[in-house]
Amino acid sequence: MKKRWNNGLSSSLTRECADYFRERPVFDRLLRGFREKYMSYGSFSGTVTVRNLSEEDIEDLEGFFQKNFHGQKSVSISAARFEKALKNSRFDGCQPKEILEQYFGEEMAGKKELQKEEEQKWFLELEHAKRSCIGTLAQQWVDELIQKKSETSLYLAKRYRESGKNIEEVRALLHLGIRILNAFPYHQEKTEYLAVFAAMMTGNPHAFDDGMKDGQFLRLLAEWDTAHRGLNVEKSELFPALQKQRIYLAVGILRDDVSNCVMLSGIRAWNRNGEVHAGMEGFRDEGDPVQVPLAVLAGWERVECPAQEIYIVENPSVYAMLCGTWRGRKACMCMNGQPRLSAVMMLDLLKKAESKVYYAGDFDPEGMLIAQKIRHYYKGEMEYWHMSAKDYEKSRSQERISERRLKMLDRIEDTELVELADAIRKEGVAGYQESIWEVYLDGVDPCEAYRKCFCSRYSVGVKL
Incomplete structure (x- = not known):
């Protein structure tokens, strides 16, 4: 912000000169032009053009500059001409900078000078903030801000401009950043909801x-923190939206944990302290499935599946039938549509355990793309399970697939899915797992499977 000009420091002649120009409106446009030049160059220089002049404007300009402008609609005045006219007038001795300051009531400063003042002001703010967090993680962040090495420097500068260069607002943001960095839940080895x-x-x-x-600010701080600790939160072209959740989880913050869960059955799990997860052990012993939230999954170090195999299906109803049939003898997982972070993290644990994955999904463009993504993401051994063209023939419904959705099949590149994609493209209808759920039961009688299904066993009013 520009400093207000102290009238008491100006000479009476300078004040008289400023009053002279105030009485003649055309000089307001001229002096505003020279003020802009001064702010750009840091000196009284350049040329200002005044347009759409009236006869009265022409007379006032001719009276001061002692030059004929008769008939002109615009006049260009250089700084040199202005200073020469000033010297030849009764205001000789007045300085152009002081006239501008008196006229506009503010000190004149060039952009470089103002920028230098702002940088000094910001440096003092950072030094003050640093003293408030000596010996903490946040001190290292502030040190990088001082050295202009932190990406958040640009963000804070942007917020400073957006606030109308309100230093108090940015000061509050700076101290918020210090509190956040020192309060990330991972410091206490715990997690907290966003x-x-x-x-x-x-x-x-x-x-x-x-x-x-402030949501964007939090992400920048989380990214700085994870980078500072040398944590490599890999970007995933297959699941790009999950990177932000991974970064937040790395600092102990959970986003949407209630719906971010994965359904599992027959799994053993070990916590990071090396102890068996008692809850999973209980569900496994009972042969029951369980919905595991992200907060729990984040604390697992490793998992184990019977025979080092797991069957993953897209739909909950098919998952329920398998769980009821196998009762924990085989591991099962439900993807339930597009993979969430919890599902992706479970795939990472399965890869670490060298488990073989069998995956079955719906016979429509979305289901096939999910299957292909999982195949590309999972670096361990994986097979498609009952996802052939023949399986599709048995699962076909009457639901037509729009041309827009059929176009999605052009993104199928997996050679094991190309024949199926061609069949779907040819028939133009969707196929669903629920229509062929018997094929997943390995010869078990469908009625017996339904009787054992956990959703049936625990239905109200049903006696088994």
Whole structure:
């Protein structure tokens, strides 16, 4: 912000000169032009053009510059001409910079000078902030801000401009960053929900939601923290939306944990302290499936499947039939549509355990693309399970697939899925797992399988 000009420091002649120009409106446009030049170059220089002149404007300009402008609609005045006219007038001795300051009531400073003042002001803010966090992780972040090595430097500068260069607002943001870095839940080896963490830091549980300014700030801080610790949060072209969740999880923050879960059966799991997960052990012993939230899954170090095999299906109803039939003798997992972070993390654990994956999905463009993504992502051994053209023939429905959706099949590149994609493209209808659920039961009588299905066993009013 420009400093207000102290009238008491200007000479009476300079004040008289400024009043002279105020009485003649054409000089307001001229002096505003020279003020802009001064701010750009840091000196009284350049040329200003004044347009759409009236006869009265022409007379006032001719009176000061002692030059004939008769008949002109625009006049260009250089800084040199202005200074020469000033010297030849009764205002000789007045300095152009002081006239501008008196006229506009503010100190004149060039952009470079203003930028230098702002940089010095920001440096002092950073030094003050550093003293408040000596010996903490945040001190290293502030040090990088001082050295202009942190990506958040650009973000803070952007917020400073957006605030109308309100230093107090950015100061508050700086101290918020310090509190966040030192309060990330992973420091206490725990996790916290995003809304709870936001309320703790700001008093507003929605402050870090997607689309909020401080939400972007939180992500930058989480990225800085993980990079500082040398954690490589890999980008995934197959599941790009999950990278942000991985970064947040790395600092102990859970996003959408209630719906971010995976359904499992027949799995043994070990926590990071090396102990068997008692809850999973109990469900495995009972032969029951369980829905595992991301918060629990994040604490697992490794998993184990019977015979080192697991059967993954897309739909919950087929999953229920398999769980009821196998009762934990075989491992089973439900993807339930597009993979969430919990499902992807489970795939990572299965790869670590060198488990073989059998995957079965729906016979439509979306289902096939999910299958292909999982095949490309999973670096261990994997086979498609009952996803052939013959299986599709048995599963076909009457639901037509739109041309737009059929076009999605052009993205199928897996050679084991090409024949199936051609069949779907030819028939133009979707096929569903539920229509052929018997083929997944390995010869078990369908009625007996339904009787054993956990959703049937625990239905209200049903006696088995």
